[in-house]
Amino acid sequence: MSLLDRVRALLGEEAVEVAATPDGVPRIAPASPDAVALLLGTAREEGWRVRIEGAGTWLPADAPADLALTTRRLDKIPAIEPQDLSATAEAGIGCDLLRQQLADRGTWLALDPPGLAGRTLGSIVATATAGPLRQGFGPVRDHLLGVTFVTGDGRLVHSGGRVVKNVAGYDLTRLEAGAFGAFGVIVLIHLRLRALPRADQTLALEGSREDLTQVAEDIAAAGIQPAAHELMSPALARRERWLLAVRFAGSAALVAAEEAGLRAATGGRFAPLRADESHSLWMRAAESFATRPVAFRIGGLPDSSDELLDLLQHQVGDEWISASPAIGAIRWGGEATTDRLKRLRRTLAGLEVPLTLERAPWSVRCAVGHFGAYREGVGPLVAGLRRTFDPGEAFVVAAEGAE
Amino acid sequence: MRGQEDGFLAPLCYAPLGVSASRRLPVYYLPMARDLASLVDTLAEIVGPRHVRTALPERLTYAKDGLPTHRRVPGVVVLPGNRDEVIAIVRLLGALGMPFVPRGAGTGLSGGALADGDAVLIVLTRLNRILKIDARNRLAVVEPGVVNVRLSLAAAPHGLQYTPDPSSQTACTIGGNVAENAGGPHCLKYGVTATHVLALEVALADGRVVELGSPGGEPWGPDLVGLFVGSEGNFGVATRITVRLLPVARAVRTLLADFTSLRTAGEAVSAVIASGIVPAALEMMDQSCIRAVEDSVYAAGYPRDAAAVLLAELDGGHEAAVTADAETIEAVLRAHGARAVRVAADAQQRERLWLGRKKAFGAMGRLSRDLVVQDAVVPRSTLPDVLETIARIAAEYGLTVSNVFHAGDGNLHPNISFDGRTPGLRERVEAASAEIMATCIAAGGTITGEHGIGLDKLRYMPLLFDGDSLAAMRAVRRVWDPEERVNPGKVVPVHACREWSGVRNAEWGVRSGTSPVDSALRTPHSALDAEAGVR
Numbered sequence: 001m002s003l004l005d006r007v008r009a010l011l012g013e014e015a016v017e018v019a020a021t022p023d024g025v026p027r028i029a030p031a032s033p034d035a036v037a038l039l040l041g042t043a044r045e046e047g048w049r050v051r052i053e054g055a056g057t058w059l060p061a062d063a064p065a066d067l068a069l070t071t072r073r074l075d076k077i078p079a080i081e082p083q084d085l086s087a088t089a090e091a092g093i094g095c096d097l098l099r100q101q102l103a104d105r106g107t108w109l110a111l112d113p114p115g116l117a118g119r120t121l122g123s124i125v126a127t128a129t130a131g132p133l134r135q136g137f138g139p140v141r142d143h144l145l146g147v148t149f150v151t152g153d154g155r156l157v158h159s160g161g162r163v164v165k166n167v168a169g170y171d172l173t174r175l176e177a178g179a180f181g182a183f184g185v186i187v188l189i190h191l192r193l194r195a196l197p198r199a200d201q202t203l204a205l206e207g208s209r210e211d212l213t214q215v216a217e218d219i220a221a222a223g224i225q226p227a228a229h230e231l232m233s234p235a236l237a238r239r240e241r242w243l244l245a246v247r248f249a250g251s252a253a254l255v256a257a258e259e260a261g262l263r264a265a266t267g268g269r270f271a272p273l274r275a276d277e278s279h280s281l282w283m284r285a286a287e288s289f290a291t292r293p294v295a296f297r298i299g300g301l302p303d304s305s306d307e308l309l310d311l312l313q314h315q316v317g318d319e320w321i322s323a324s325p326a327i328g329a330i331r332w333g334g335e336a337t338t339d340r341l342k343r344l345r346r347t348l349a350g351l352e353v354p355l356t357l358e359r360a361p362w363s364v365r366c367a368v369g370h371f372g373a374y375r376e377g378v379g380p381l382v383a384g385l386r387r388t389f390d391p392g393e394a395f396v397v398a399a400e401g402a403e
Numbered sequence: 404m405r406g407q408e409d410g411f412l413a414p415l416c417y418a419p420l421g422v423s424a425s426r427r428l429p430v431y432y433l434p435m436a437r438d439l440a441s442l443v444d445t446l447a448e449i450v451g452p453r454h455v456r457t458a459l460p461e462r463l464t465y466a467k468d469g470l471p472t473h474r475r476v477p478g479v480v481v482l483p484g485n486r487d488e489v490i491a492i493v494r495l496l497g498a499l500g501m502p503f504v505p506r507g508a509g510t511g512l513s514g515g516a517l518a519d520g521d522a523v524l525i526v527l528t529r530l531n532r533i534l535k536i537d538a539r540n541r542l543a544v545v546e547p548g549v550v551n552v553r554l555s556l557a558a559a560p561h562g563l564q565y566t567p568d569p570s571s572q573t574a575c576t577i578g579g580n581v582a583e584n585a586g587g588p589h590c591l592k593y594g595v596t597a598t599h600v601l602a603l604e605v606a607l608a609d610g611r612v613v614e615l616g617s618p619g620g621e622p623w624g625p626d627l628v629g630l631f632v633g634s635e636g637n638f639g640v641a642t643r644i645t646v647r648l649l650p651v652a653r654a655v656r657t658l659l660a661d662f663t664s665l666r667t668a669g670e671a672v673s674a675v676i677a678s679g680i681v682p683a684a685l686e687m688m689d690q691s692c693i694r695a696v697e698d699s700v701y702a703a704g705y706p707r708d709a710a711a712v713l714l715a716e717l718d719g720g721h722e723a724a725v726t727a728d729a730e731t732i733e734a735v736l737r738a739h740g741a742r743a744v745r746v747a748a749d750a751q752q753r754e755r756l757w758l759g760r761k762k763a764f765g766a767m768g769r770l771s772r773d774l775v776v777q778d779a780v781v782p783r784s785t786l787p788d789v790l791e792t793i794a795r796i797a798a799e800y801g802l803t804v805s806n807v808f809h810a811g812d813g814n815l816h817p818n819i820s821f822d823g824r825t826p827g828l829r830e831r832v833e834a835a836s837a838e839i840m841a842t843c844i845a846a847g848g849t850i851t852g853e854h855g856i857g858l859d860k861l862r863y864m865p866l867l868f869d870g871d872s873l874a875a876m877r878a879v880r881r882v883w884d885p886e887e888r889v890n891p892g893k894v895v896p897v898h899a900c901r902e903w904s905g906v907r908n909a910e911w912g913v914r915s916g917t918s919p920v921d922s923a924l925r926t927p928h929s930a931l932d933a934e935a936g937v938r
Contacts, residue, residue: 083673083784084813106677128626139620141629142598157875158868163780165595165812165852167584167633168860168867169894170876174597174629178622195679223562223650223720251680253727254719261721299621301540328540328619354623371624377613382624384882388875388903399624 003048003067010042011035017070021061025051027068033090033148033156033187039069040185041154044392050152051396052181054120055094057290058127062362063396071122074187079162080105085193086145086162091122091186107193110137110227110249112282114289114322114331114358122186128178129297129358131286132247135324136227141177143192149176149184152390162190175385178356180370182397183389199255202228202247202278203262203270209318212244213306213325215266219246220302220326222265224258228282233321236285236333245281246270285322292320292333295359296341298348300328308353315344331358338367345372362398369401439479442499446481446523449491454529456480465509465524466517471773471823472833473514473858477504477524484529486546486604486642493640494610496523502888505640507548507579510571512776513857515583515635515893522891525640527578533557534643541648542601542618547578547641554646563648566593569853570761581641584633586853588684588760589716591811593649595853597632604643605631608884618645630879635855636890638883652683652718656729657753660741661709665689665794665806667740668711669787672810674739675715676783680728685811686714686760689790692767692805692818696759699766703759709742713810714760716753763807764818770803771820775832779840781848783813792842793817800835814852815843841866861896870901878903 001009004016007028015035017027030036043050043066051065055072071092079088082105089098096117102109112131113124125147128140137143146160149172159172176186205215212231219229228247237243246262248255262270273281289295300308305325312318312332320333336344341364345355349372357370374382382399439457446455456462457479466476483489496503504518506526518524530546533554537543538561543554551572554565568587569575575585581603586595593599602616616628631638662668668687675685688696693705693712705712715732719725733744747753759766767774781789790806793815797804808816817839821828840850840863850856850863864873877895881887 081782081784083677084782085676086782106679138594138598141626142594151875155871155875156869158872161847161849161867163782163813163848163852165586165590165780165809165814166849167595167851167853167855168849169856169864169872170637170879171584171597171629171633172875172879174626174632175879177626177629179625182625194681195677198679223653225650225720251724251728251731254721254724257719257721257724297621299617299619301537301542301619303539329621352617353619354617354621356621374624375614377607377611378615378624378627381613381627381882385625385879388878388882 006042006046007039007067010038021068023062025065025068027053027070029070029073031073033074033150036069036074036150036185036187037154037156039154040150040152040394043067043394044153047392048394049396050394052126052185054092054123055118057116057119058123059359060361063398064362065396069185071120071185071187074122077101080107082107085195086164087191087193088162089121089189089191091125091189092120094118094120095124102193103196106196108196109143109191110194111140111143112228112286114286114295116287116290117283121189125177125189126179126181126186127358132228132230132245132282132322132324134329135229135327136225136249137194141174144173144177145190145192147173147176147186147190148188149186151184152392152394157184160190164192180397180399181395182386182399197249199252200247200249201255201259202245202273202281203259204243204245204273204281205266205270206239206241206243209242209309212242215244215269216325218265219262222261224261224265226258229324229326231321231323231325232285233318235319236288236322237281238284247278247282288320289331289333289359292335293361294336294341294364295331295333296355296357297329297331298353298355300330300351300353302326302328304328304351304353305330311347315347316340338364341368365398365401367402369398371399372401374400443479445495446479446492449495450481450483450488454482454484456482465506465526468509468514468516469512470514470775470859472775472829473517475517475519477518478520478522480524480526482526482529486530489525489527489530489640489642490606490610490612492525493606493608496888497609500886500888502891504890505578505582505636507576507582508550508571508574510575511579511583511854511857512778513851513854514859515855515857515890516579517858527640528576530578530642536561536648538563540618542645543648544643544645545577547576547581547644549577551575551577551580558648559651562651564651565599565646566590566649567596567599570764577644577646578641581632581644582634582636583853583855586809586812586814588686588809591685591809592681592683597629599647600628600632600644601647602645603628603631603641605639605641607639608886608889612642616645620647633855635857635894637880637894639889650720653720654722654725655716655718655753656725657747657756658715658729658733658736658744659705659747659756660713660715660736660744661706662711662713662740663709663742664740665711665790666787668713669790669810671713671736671739671741672786673784674735675732676811678731678735680717680731682715682732682811683718684714684716685809687806687808687810688712688714688760688763689806691770691803692763692807695766695769695805696763699762699769701759701762701766703755705759706743713741714756760807767805767818767820770805771822773821773823775819775821775836777815777817777819777836777839778851778854779815779817779843779848780852781813781815781843781846783811785846785848786810786813789815789842789846793839796835796838796842800831802831802835809852812852813848837863856894858893861893864896865899870899874900874903
């Protein structure tokens with residue numbers, strides 16, 4: 001029996017996607033978490049190698065595998081609880097659809113990840129790609145209450161729950177967030193929400209990078225606490241010069257007070273954007289990273305942001321950059337060879353700054369790895385965790401790369 | 404000690420740092436008196452004789468962690484003074500295959516920091532140095548024994564604070580907070596411990612040292628810091644902890660709303676949460692708790708006739724914004740049944756209101772000889788129903804239950820006051836606790852929000868997680884600690900785990916030719932056997 005016949009027998013005709021993947025790998029779309037478990041259990045028995053896909057808008061669908069497991073039919077939202085500010089969504093739901101449904105109930109997931117609007121929630125969680133709102137609302141892991149995932153041998157594992165505080169058992173949710181699928185296919189996600197902000201205002205200032213970096217420092221020193229505080233390269237912002245965009249979100253009183261504080265701290269240099277302008281700015285910046293072949297993030301200290309930006313400019317160019325200088329987080333997009341990426345990662349490692357490769361063609365992912373080499377003693381832990389969650393090495397995930 | 408029955412003698416050898424042990428003794432090897440003396444001598448070589456405690460009265464000091472229903476007396480207590488000593492001790496115990504339990508201040512209330520007579524208790528309170536405060540980058544590096552509140556005091560001159568603030572913050576340690584993923588009133592707005600830990604240095608079960616995370620907060624690879632925080636000491640000993648500091652709020656408003664019914668107060672919590680304004684803290688106390696506080700030296704001026712009070716705090720960087728938000732919250736509270744709302748006029752009044760809340764557990768000591776502090780979380784919208792059910796359970800069992808809890812997070816602390824000397828009362832307390840836990844799970848909640856599973860909640864884990872999920876947790880634990888020697892018998896009830904590849908049940912906690920000495924198996928039946936730990 002061929003692989004596809006086997007899958008049809010297991011999951012039904014509709015689980016086999018007619019549209020072929022670019023590289024001819026059969027694409028399977030299970031419609032429930034149990035179906036994912038059934039498929040991966042069989043994959044383990046058969047020794048099939050599996051690559052995990054969402055909507056196919058972020059990581060290229062190019063990893064060599066026997067089958068592609070897409071979460072796109074896991075697109076239900078079982079619960080939105082405005083009174084509890086929590087929601088439960090399947091991993092294949094597109095973020096645009098989720099965002100709309102949350103807004104209809106007066107709630108908000110305070111994440112603005114890079115990528116196209118239809119990028120799946122599972123993709124964002126598995127890659128832990130947060131956007132500029134990480135400044136005010138934290139990284140992806142801070143928005144998760146729990147996950148259900150399926151291991152490489154087809155076991156459903158539940159972690160966390162749907163309440164906002166929970167220390168029952170080990171925090172496998174945080175382990176899954178940002179593991180790029182190395183420890184399982186995330187199928188269901190419990191989310192921490194916020195009330196839709198009553199006021200949401202973005203202000204922007206153009207200038208040289210050096211000038212704006214200083215302004216960003218002044219803002220942080222003044223105790224202003226924006227929801228986002230992002231330094232964008234000219235190409236990313238579609239401006240002549242670098243752009244510092246500051247976003248405030250919350251009650252009307254809070255936003256008004258923060259705006260006044262910003263004016264006082266910066267001499268009124270920032271110009272407020274209209275709602276359509278700010279929407280367009282943030283959305284275009286997020287989407288731009290999905291149009292570059294390579295994207296990575298680095299996490300330094302706030303006081304090293306300028307130095308790190310210099311380093312990027314020198315080693316890989318600074319055409320597509322989005323940085324939160326006040327928290328030391330930088331995202332880079334563009335074209336870069338394997339050698340350049342490896343050299344950059346080595347340099348950054350010397351500065352105690354990790355580089356996580358978020359997006360690249362398989363040839364680059366495979367050589368560079370999402371994480372590269374681990375620090376001393378950590379490799380055996382990660383290897384042990386991979387053996388635990390994927391004993392048959394079913395998942396094709398370039399976690400470490402070929403160092 | 405049980406080991407004295409073993410009849411198994413083997414000389415202990417000290418494995419010098421950097422030299423791997425050439426021999427492994429069986430897990431749960433229990434040294435006989437001569438070998439115990441040898442172990443004690445070796446530990447004394449590492450930390451000095453003053454810091455190894457073997458006398459029963461000394462060991463009894465460490466037999467509890469604030470929960471009266473669990474008592475275990477450790478075999479040996481050792482108090483290292485720095486990280487090198489911790490690592491040397493862990494390597495020694497690794498070479499000997501001996502179980503050990505890391506412990507902070509012992510305020511966890513879940514039995515998590517207790518060690519059996521066949522284990523060494525490593526008390527970390529002497530590792531109490533704040534190694535660095537980096538105001539520019541808003542972070543601090545501390546040793547695990549630093550008392551929580553000391554870090555905020557040290558950061559205050561820089562205009563910074565460490566926001567997780569457990570009620571026990573004047574005693575509990577940052578290392579213990581990391582182990583339990585501790586919360587506190589102000590975690591509603593600022594997040595629990597896991598949100599604030601950036602990097603860790605960890606001594607693994609065999610004494611190897613690994614560095615996890617980075618000071619910027621981006622993990623090196625998978626988020627092992629996130630996995631370690633809340634692992635209840637099962638994955639190793641954190642020897643250095645890098646945490647995020649946040650600016651001290653420039654404006655604060657504290658409101659006290661009182662209600663004539665517990666249900667109305669619970670409904671008001673949901674209304675506040677749905678308002679879109681996130682208070683820094685939103686705490687509730689019921690009448691029993693209010694009266695205990697008002698009868699104590701911590702009297703805060705709470706209205707004694709109220710069925711419940713809500714303590715709400717708003718903070719931020721701008722006076723005008725915080726004032727406006729406080730007015731909105733006050734209106735929400737009044738619209739949802741508050742009989743009166745009082746706003747603290749100054750810092751002194753605010754501190755008094757908070758003192759009553761933070762010392763409520765102490766004040767409850769007035770109610771009875773023993774107090775079981777429970778810890779569970781429910782969806783906030785279910786608070787009114789769950790609080791009523793808890794009151795019904797208390798009435799059915801004839802017990803006094805006082806509620807003081809983090810209402811904004813739905814994190815309940817139903818506290819049962821009782822006199823453990825009364826025959827049959829402990830069993831009733833346990834039965835009522837079990838019913839309360841079942842109620843919280845049925846409401847869509849969980850069995851612990853900040854104190855951890857420890858020993859006390861082991862029996863409830865299978866109600867919350869299926870066999871595969873529990874087995875996954877156990878398998879993860881064995882990646883860090885293959886022999887399951889670090890804080891054995893905690894968190895995961897082994898008997899409820901489904902089989903998992905790579906985890907061989909026969910290895911765990913079993914001495915050849917004997918039955919398992921798995922305290923996880925034993926606990927459900929012995930939790931109330933107060934004297935069981937004394938041998």
